[in-house]
Amino acid sequence: MELFFNPFDNLVCILLGISLTVWFTLLLVFIIxxxxxxxxxxxxxxxxKTLLKLFEWAxxxxxxxxxxxxxxxxxxxxxxIIAKEPTSLEEEIKEIRRSGSxxxxxxxxxxxxxxxxxxxxxxxxxIMDDEVTKRFSAEELESWNLLTRSNNNFxxxxxxxxxxxxxxxxxxxxxxxxxxVTLAFTGVGLLVxxxxxxxxxxxxxxxxxxxxxxxxxxxxICVRAxxxxxxxxxxxxxxxxxxxxxxxxxSPIDVIILASDGCYAMVGQIHGGxxxxxxxxxxxxxxxxxxxxxxxxxxHLVAKxxxxxxxxxxxxxxxxxxxxxxxxxxxVMMFKKGSFEIGGxxxxxxxxxxxRFGDAFWNSSKFGMVSYLLRMMSxxxxxxxxxxxxxxSREEDEDAVQFANRVKAAIARQGGLVDLLWDGGLKRGxxxxxxxxxxxKLYSKMLVGTQEDRSRx
Amino acid sequence: xxxxxxxxGQPEYVDLKEKTGFSFSQIRVLHKRFKLxxxxxxxxxxxxxxxxxxxxxxxxxSQIIEAFFDRRNFRQNGEGPVDEIHFEEFLMVMSHFKxxxxxxxxxxxxxxxxxxxxxxxxxxxxxxGTITLEEYRHVIDELLSLSEALEKDTAKSIADAAMLEVxxxxxxxxxxxxxxxxxxxxxxxxxxxxxxxxxxxxVHFSMMDTPTFCK
Numbered sequence: 001m002e003l004f005f006n007p008f009d010n011l012v013c014i015l016l017g018i019s020l021t022v023w024f025t026l027l028l029v030f031i032i033x034x035x036x037x038x039x040x041x042x043x044x045x046x047x048x049k050t051l052l053k054l055f056e057w058a059x060x061x062x063x064x065x066x067x068x069x070x071x072x073x074x075x076x077x078x079x080x081i082i083a084k085e086p087t088s089l090e091e092e093i094k095e096i097r098r099s100g101s102x103x104x105x106x107x108x109x110x111x112x113x114x115x116x117x118x119x120x121x122x123x124x125x126x127i128m129d130d131e132v133t134k135r136f137s138a139e140e141l142e143s144w145n146l147l148t149r150s151n152n153n154f155x156x157x158x159x160x161x162x163x164x165x166x167x168x169x170x171x172x173x174x175x176x177x178x179x180x181v182t183l184a185f186t187g188v189g190l191l192v193x194x195x196x197x198x199x200x201x202x203x204x205x206x207x208x209x210x211x212x213x214x215x216x217x218x219x220x221i222c223v224r225a226x227x228x229x230x231x232x233x234x235x236x237x238x239x240x241x242x243x244x245x246x247x248x249x250x251s252p253i254d255v256i257i258l259a260s261d262g263c264y265a266m267v268g269q270i271h272g273g274x275x276x277x278x279x280x281x282x283x284x285x286x287x288x289x290x291x292x293x294x295x296x297x298x299x300h301l302v303a304k305x306x307x308x309x310x311x312x313x314x315x316x317x318x319x320x321x322x323x324x325x326x327x328x329x330x331x332v333m334m335f336k337k338g339s340f341e342i343g344g345x346x347x348x349x350x351x352x353x354x355x356r357f358g359d360a361f362w363n364s365s366k367f368g369m370v371s372y373l374l375r376m377m378s379x380x381x382x383x384x385x386x387x388x389x390x391x392x393s394r395e396e397d398e399d400a401v402q403f404a405n406r407v408k409a410a411i412a413r414q415g416g417l418v419d420l421l422w423d424g425g426l427k428r429g430x431x432x433x434x435x436x437x438x439x440x441k442l443y444s445k446m447l448v449g450t451q452e453d454r455s456r457x
Numbered sequence: 458x459x460x461x462x463x464x465x466g467q468p469e470y471v472d473l474k475e476k477t478g479f480s481f482s483q484i485r486v487l488h489k490r491f492k493l494x495x496x497x498x499x500x501x502x503x504x505x506x507x508x509x510x511x512x513x514x515x516x517x518x519s520q521i522i523e524a525f526f527d528r529r530n531f532r533q534n535g536e537g538p539v540d541e542i543h544f545e546e547f548l549m550v551m552s553h554f555k556x557x558x559x560x561x562x563x564x565x566x567x568x569x570x571x572x573x574x575x576x577x578x579x580x581x582x583x584x585x586g587t588i589t590l591e592e593y594r595h596v597i598d599e600l601l602s603l604s605e606a607l608e609k610d611t612a613k614s615i616a617d618a619a620m621l622e623v624x625x626x627x628x629x630x631x632x633x634x635x636x637x638x639x640x641x642x643x644x645x646x647x648x649x650x651x652x653x654x655x656x657x658x659x660v661h662f663s664m665m666d667t668p669t670f671c672k
Binding site: 114115116117119120121122123124125126127128129130131132133134137422426439440443 | 487490493494506508509510511512514515516517518521525551553554575576579596599600601649652654658659660
């Protein structure tokens with residue numbers, strides 16, 4: 001009779017059991033327990049420093065290799081490719097007219113055939129490069145971070161580099177990715193389960209206290225699930241109860257980053273599926289503001305619910321992303337004025353990601369949510385800085401739009417981002433006709449101006 | 458995506474460099490821009506240009522966009538509009554706005570002609586080689602606003618005045634029943650003789666900047 005289990009199988013089973021136990025113990029001790037108590041062993045920072053050294057080495061090798069083979073190295077243009085000449089419409093047209101040697105400027109006719117040069121040039125310049133369209137795709141890197149997805153220079157340079165890249169691939173996909181996915185499931189699962197349990201308690205101080213702890217703990221586990229290395233600056237300005245927290249938006253991860261350092265009431269639309277389950281259980285433990293799809297269109301309803309929340313001074317600060325869409329973290333686009341009309345103190349927060357470790361920008365036209373999260377979890381790490389700016393309130397003579405722009409400028413300045421007036425909605429929509437009319441008006445005014453001068457003289 | 462992904466073929470760029478006069482790095486930058494505008498497609502269509510907000514502000518944007526789809530600007534002696542353009546044609550049209558290199562002082566006249574030809578083509582929408590009064594009026598209409606700052610027929614009167622001036626400069630004294638058909642390219646050149654268009658109608662590339670990282 002054959003033995004059901006021969007000794008070899010037994011051994012394999014035992015080994016498997018032991019390694020799984022060790023694995024889970026390590027996980028628990030080094031990751032989950034610190035997350036619960038909010039302490040850190042510093043493993044992630046060490047990891048970050050090692051990675052940086054590695055990237056520098058890799059870049060040097062590429063540059064050296066390129067020089068040896070006489071390849072032209074492609075350096076990305078991250079800022080404007082066109083030299084900007086800050087002159088106004090009137091000045092430039094006058095200059096063009098002046099260069100026509102046979103006409104005297106003051107007695108120039110009202111309209112010159114050469115005026116069109118100015119508009120043609122500006123049009124082609126904006127086709128060559130403009131401030132807005134490049135914000136909706138990922139930023140370019142100068143050094144290579146050993147991810148195939150972000151390289152432009154990678155020819156076959158050396159065996160060592162390719163081996164390193166291959167090793168990186170193996171580590172990222174077979175070690176880091178499963179680890180992170182496990183943590184993510186743990187974090188989300190705990191969140192759903194524990195908030196449901198807390199929801200059973202009667203409203204009161206105990207419930208609020210527990211809900212705070214649970215939220216923080218689960219978000220910290222999620223932070224570790226993404227290997228996010230976050231540096232918080234100026235924590236004395238952290239948003240307080242009864243206020244609104246406003247931040248620039250690059251990806252859905254922003255929420256996790258902010259919520260792991262403080263408790264917020266989130267605002268958003270209720271989704272179906274897994275997201276919906278998470279949202280519904282979260283609201284049992286603490287009053288987040290979720291809207292049905294139909295309610296989102298009704299601006300008054302939204303404003304009323306938000307201001308009702310603010311009335312109760314013991315409620316958590318509201319977290320809002322006024323840009324309304326994800327921008328690629330090189331600029332801040334127009335803040336929608338709705339969040340600035342409801343009153344209350346505004347606590348601005350600037351978030352800047354370090355693109356060397358992994359690009360956090362969510363290009364929703366290119367990637368869905370799941371593939372985006374998988375990309376995030378298979379990058380090296382997500383490194384970012386968060387600055388808490390001093391609180392601001394709307395002044396007497398300011399309207400909502402001016403206030404929004406003031407806050408936006410402060411955030412852009414702190415994060416080192418470009419401050420743009422354009423609407424992030426341009427990602428999907430078209431520019432209104434009114435902008436074209438502005439330019440036409442300017443030009444017409446100039447012509448009328450010369451007409452008036454002539455009739456006066 | 459293999460590890461041995463190569464950069465865009467250099468031999469194509471050599472060809473383009475000779476035809477257009479742009480340097481390698483400029484061609485690379487413009488190629489990236491082309492891919493961004495076309496959403497990584499092979500060709501650009503008119504619709505793709507509409508996604509540029511700065512261009513949407515420009516009063517003559519439709520003329521500028523048409524210029525990109527006008528075969529006369531492709532330097533292949535063709536005529537008529539196309540529906541979509543490849544990178545080579547895009548670069549050809551862009552090269553009209555290239556700053557002349559200092560070495561090309563002798564060729565300044567031909568550079569001038571090229572740039573003025575571009576502007577001429579922009580006015581002459583029916584490809585017949587002359588800018589008629591209607592066509593000119595249309596362009597001026599686009600430039601002016603519909604606000605009350607100007608009277609209703611201002612565009613018409615400006616266009617008429619301009620055409621009259623052109624006629625008198627180029628034809629001298631006209632018989633009462635002679636009809637001035639339109640501005641030909643030679644007249645156009647003569648009119649704009651004094652303007653240093655080769656200096657004014659250029660778009661300059663700036664130096665590279667290094668990106669900023671987290672502090």
